[in-house]
Amino acid sequence: MAKARDSIAILGGTGDQGLGLALRFARAGRTVVIGSRKLDRALRAVEEVRQAVPDADVSGFENPEATRGAPIVIVSVPFEHTAGTVKAIRSELESGQLLVSMAVPLATAVGDGAVRTVGIWQGSCAELVQSLAPDGVQVVSAFQNVSAHRLRDLENAVECDVVISGAKAARERVMELCSLVPGLRGVDGGPLANARIVEQITALLIGMNARYKLPEGLGIRFTGLPD
Amino acid sequence: MAKARDSIAILGGTGDQGLGLALRFARAGRTVVIGSRKLDRALRAVEEVRQAVPDADVSGFENPEATRGAPIVIVSVPFEHTAGTVKAIRSELESGQLLVSMAVPLATAVGDGAVRTVGIWQGSCAELVQSLAPDGVQVVSAFQNVSAHRLRDLENAVECDVVISGAKAARERVMELCSLVPGLRGVDGGPLANARIVEQITALLIGMNARYKLPEGLGIRFTGLPD
Amino acid sequence: MAKARDSIAILGGTGDQGLGLALRFARAGRTVVIGSRKLDRALRAVEEVRQAVPDADVSGFENPEATRGAPIVIVSVPFEHTAGTVKAIRSELESGQLLVSMAVPLATAVGDGAVRTVGIWQGSCAELVQSLAPDGVQVVSAFQNVSAHRLRDLENAVECDVVISGAKAARERVMELCSLVPGLRGVDGGPLANARIVEQITALLIGMNARYKLPEGLGIRFTGLPD
Amino acid sequence: MAKARDSIAILGGTGDQGLGLALRFARAGRTVVIGSRKLDRALRAVEEVRQAVPDADVSGFENPEATRGAPIVIVSVPFEHTAGTVKAIRSELESGQLLVSMAVPLATAVGDGAVRTVGIWQGSCAELVQSLAPDGVQVVSAFQNVSAHRLRDLENAVECDVVISGAKAARERVMELCSLVPGLRGVDGGPLANARIVEQITALLIGMNARYKLPEGLGIRFTGLPD
Numbered sequence: 060m061a062k063a064r065d066s067i068a069i070l071g072g073t074g075d076q077g078l079g080l081a082l083r084f085a086r087a088g089r090t091v092v093i094g095s096r097k098l099d100r101a102l103r104a105v106e107e108v109r110q111a112v113p114d115a116d117v118s119g120f121e122n123p124e125a126t127r128g129a130p131i132v133i134v135s136v137p138f139e140h141t142a143g144t145v146k147a148i149r150s151e152l153e154s155g156q157l158l159v160s161m162a163v164p165l166a167t168a169v170g171d172g173a174v175r176t177v178g179i180w181q182g183s184c185a186e187l188v189q190s191l192a193p194d195g196v197q198v199v200s201a202f203q204n205v206s207a208h209r210l211r212d213l214e215n216a217v218e219c220d221v222v223i224s225g226a227k228a229a230r231e232r233v234m235e236l237c238s239l240v241p242g243l244r245g246v247d248g249g250p251l252a253n254a255r256i257v258e259q260i261t262a263l264l265i266g267m268n269a270r271y272k273l274p275e276g277l278g279i280r281f282t283g284l285p286d
Numbered sequence: 287m288a289k290a291r292d293s294i295a296i297l298g299g300t301g302d303q304g305l306g307l308a309l310r311f312a313r314a315g316r317t318v319v320i321g322s323r324k325l326d327r328a329l330r331a332v333e334e335v336r337q338a339v340p341d342a343d344v345s346g347f348e349n350p351e352a353t354r355g356a357p358i359v360i361v362s363v364p365f366e367h368t369a370g371t372v373k374a375i376r377s378e379l380e381s382g383q384l385l386v387s388m389a390v391p392l393a394t395a396v397g398d399g400a401v402r403t404v405g406i407w408q409g410s411c412a413e414l415v416q417s418l419a420p421d422g423v424q425v426v427s428a429f430q431n432v433s434a435h436r437l438r439d440l441e442n443a444v445e446c447d448v449v450i451s452g453a454k455a456a457r458e459r460v461m462e463l464c465s466l467v468p469g470l471r472g473v474d475g476g477p478l479a480n481a482r483i484v485e486q487i488t489a490l491l492i493g494m495n496a497r498y499k500l501p502e503g504l505g506i507r508f509t510g511l512p513d
Numbered sequence: 514m515a516k517a518r519d520s521i522a523i524l525g526g527t528g529d530q531g532l533g534l535a536l537r538f539a540r541a542g543r544t545v546v547i548g549s550r551k552l553d554r555a556l557r558a559v560e561e562v563r564q565a566v567p568d569a570d571v572s573g574f575e576n577p578e579a580t581r582g583a584p585i586v587i588v589s590v591p592f593e594h595t596a597g598t599v600k601a602i603r604s605e606l607e608s609g610q611l612l613v614s615m616a617v618p619l620a621t622a623v624g625d626g627a628v629r630t631v632g633i634w635q636g637s638c639a640e641l642v643q644s645l646a647p648d649g650v651q652v653v654s655a656f657q658n659v660s661a662h663r664l665r666d667l668e669n670a671v672e673c674d675v676v677i678s679g680a681k682a683a684r685e686r687v688m689e690l691c692s693l694v695p696g697l698r699g700v701d702g703g704p705l706a707n708a709r710i711v712e713q714i715t716a717l718l719i720g721m722n723a724r725y726k727l728p729e730g731l732g733i734r735f736t737g738l739p740d
Numbered sequence: 741m742a743k744a745r746d747s748i749a750i751l752g753g754t755g756d757q758g759l760g761l762a763l764r765f766a767r768a769g770r771t772v773v774i775g776s777r778k779l780d781r782a783l784r785a786v787e788e789v790r791q792a793v794p795d796a797d798v799s800g801f802e803n804p805e806a807t808r809g810a811p812i813v814i815v816s817v818p819f820e821h822t823a824g825t826v827k828a829i830r831s832e833l834e835s836g837q838l839l840v841s842m843a844v845p846l847a848t849a850v851g852d853g854a855v856r857t858v859g860i861w862q863g864s865c866a867e868l869v870q871s872l873a874p875d876g877v878q879v880v881s882a883f884q885n886v887s888a889h890r891l892r893d894l895e896n897a898v899e900c901d902v903v904i905s906g907a908k909a910a911r912e913r914v915m916e917l918c919s920l921v922p923g924l925r926g927v928d929g930g931p932l933a934n935a936r937i938v939e940q941i942t943a944l945l946i947g948m949n950a951r952y953k954l955p956e957g958l959g960i961r962f963t964g965l966p967d
Binding site: 401402433436445446449473474475476479480482483484486487489490491493494497498500502503504505506507508509510511512 | 855856887890899900903927928929930933934936937938940941943944945947948951952954956957958959960961962963964965966
């Protein structure tokens with residue numbers, strides 16, 4: 060399959076957050092490729108995108124095929140499936156492709172609650188992904204703190220900053236993705252290791268959403284940034 | 287079911303390490319209760335114990351029933367099932383029962399390798415278990431570094447020290463369990479929080495077993511301890 | 514010394530962030546007590562407050578004396594001195610007093626950089642403080658992410674949310690402190706253990722301040738909170 | 741200064757553990773170079789070595805000069821000074837030199853107790869050292885769990901295994917160092933990241949030394965290793 064030069068593959072694009080990104084990027088006119096472990100689930104998500112965004116340029120595949128040739132591959136599966144997903148697509152990944160890690164090591168992965176996290180040997184989910192990726196494939200951490208509900212609510216802006224961590228040139232490619240979504244602002248999160256902080260913030264937000272009874276989900280903004 | 291006053295319940299007694307402990311405690315003449323999520327698996331493990339130790343006082347139940355009334359309950363399921371197992375038996379646990387945590391948060395739980403670990407919000411698997419246990423149920427950390435292979439090899443001593451962490455009186459009850467197994471020596475590991483160190487050692491041993499090609503598994507000894 | 518019923522002691526009130534809080538609370542008409550390891554340094558800080566807020570109700574003492582009888586004691590010393598400071602005031606602390614932990618375990622404490630942190634055995638600086646405090650003294654985590662520069666700039670609002678973690682009643686007392694400072698908003702950060710996430714955010718902000726060249730310092734806001 | 745081809749520099753060779761290693765290596769006939777922040781302290785340690793080992797080939801320098809040209813440089817300063825020491829010698833380090841990290845991030849570094857540790861952003865003290873070392877300088881983790889008291893007691897063997905972590909060729913050079921000391925056995929601890937486990941063990945041993953009242957210090961042995 061020949062992918063569009065600027066296509067965005069979203070593995071786990073059938074989940075809440077992945078589907079939300081798919082909707083937003085499709086709405087912005089980008090070519091979106093939805094990946095899933097099961098083809099039929101990917102195709103159902105494609106249908107959902109088309110219903111919300113009738114002129115969407117969207118297609119669905121199993122994860123390895125979705126990965127092949129996509130310049131940017133967003134890994135949007137739950138944390139407990141992230142390592143397995145990266146291993147499954149590994150042989151498809153080629154130098155120059157960008158892998159975006161957005162999972163959060165919530166303690167639900169080990170039977171504990173979503174307001175707590177587990178510590179990752181490599182430092183963060185994003186660094187774990189980097190450790191599993193082939194040489195030449197850069198990993199960027201982003202999108203962890205964006206509410207799935209707000210992403211999917213196409214009538215409203217998302218109102219959230221996205222902290223982007225990774226190598227500089229790679230960060231900038233994801234910065235550009237953020238600019239496609241009304242209300243999202245990419246901010247420079249420095250080296251990939253900072254993902255360990257950004258990922259933790261999600262667990263804090265989940266707790267705050269529960270305490271404040273906000274099913275639509277909080278966002279985060281940095282004040283004092285230059286325009 | 288009325289349990290013997292000194293019975294030892296081993297949840298996950300169908301796994302390698304749990305079955306090894308069951309064999310050793312049965313051989314030492316103690317009443318052993320094997321728990322499993324599935325009754326038939328528990329009963330198969332009971333048969334295995336009886337074949338190796340013909341006069342074994344051993345019975346099998348689903349985990350909650352195995353837990354009921356047993357003064358000491360050893361949670362010997364893999365780490366990723368430990369929280370779920372404790373939640374499943376929680377309503378059976380009563381003040382005074384002792385819960386022994388022996389799982390290790392290996393990174394296999396999140397799709398990474400067994401020579402690495404994940405960090406636990408509460409500090410360790412044992413402290414996670416304590417956070418899930420009802421008030422009055424004390425948790426002790428022990429047995430993580432004992433080779434399953436050596437436990438099951440009844441003809442030979444195990445040659446391993448067992449670092450026992452938890453409240454003092456509870457530690458002593460587990461110290462006594464160690465003395466039932468030839469070659470095991472319980473050592474005073476201090477407060478439960480030290481489990482976070484002891485659990486890590488297992489990942490180190492797993493790596494050393496692989497590097498030295500020792501399928502039967504290394505043990506650990508402290509030198510300079512008084513007799 | 515008899516403290517005012519609503520006085521606020523700020524240990525390390527001679528540092529940038531502590532002095533900033535002192536200025537703001539004094540400006541709001543509260544009784545402020547500045548503590549330091551050295552009396553003369555405390556008195557110099559008192560002078561600074563009086564120059565900026567001529568009618569300030571402010572006094573200075575060595576830390577233990579500053580602590581005595583103050584309903585709220587803010588520990589605003591650098592992280593590497595936090596444990597020592599708490600030990601030094603321990604004998605003065607009485608049940609009912611509130612201890613506010615605001616230090617961040619930056620890796621500068623161990624000779625590494627301020628954009629990285631060290632992990633704390635107890636989970637966070639705030640939990641370390643709790644482990645050192647006498648029974649009955651509640652610890653609340655707050656103020657870590659508030660820019661010292663913006664606190665001290667009395668002409669402008671601070672524009673920062675303060676995540677407050679700790680026991681509920683204690684949290685509310687600190688929530689009220691936030692309302693004294695224009696632009697600060699206290700948000701419910703749940704149990705004290707969440708301080709481990711909030712403290713990390715400071716290291717992220719320090720890195721962003723450097724990358725964006727913002728000596729006055731970023732703040733953080735949560736979007737989507739009810740008014 | 742021209743160093744002997746097989747000289748061993750020990751920075752912090754004036755401390756208990758560093759001096760112990762100096763004594764043992766000198767006794768084994770190796771050229772030992774003791775480094776310290778202060779020349780006079782280094783020279784005093786040299787005198788101590790000469791008194792215990794009259795024919796010792798030992799000299800003393802400030803840390804940077806001690807480092808220059810030594811094929812193996814052991815950083816034996818307390819953890820809180822390790823980063824600073826490595827920065828101070830950095831300009832002297834050349835590709836091919838081996839840096840041995842033996843400090844343990846005990847929580848004393850942040851005012852808490854020696855039976856607890858702090859977590860290091862890079863994973864361990866050894867990995868922090870690696871992050872500070874120039875390219876081409878390999879870091880090996882070793883010696884953390886060796887009792888200073890037993891090292892200095894030249895009449896007796898040490899009875900301790902040394903877990904050596906780092907790159908393979910570098911590990912073997914440290915393995916050979918262990919063989920110089922009666923009772924020490926080097927074991928293959930795999931990649932440098934495993935230092936994070938080995939360093940923790942020291943805190944466990946310190947607690948056990950206190951509980952068992954063993955001022956001379958415990959050691960650790962692995963059972964089941966091939967001869």
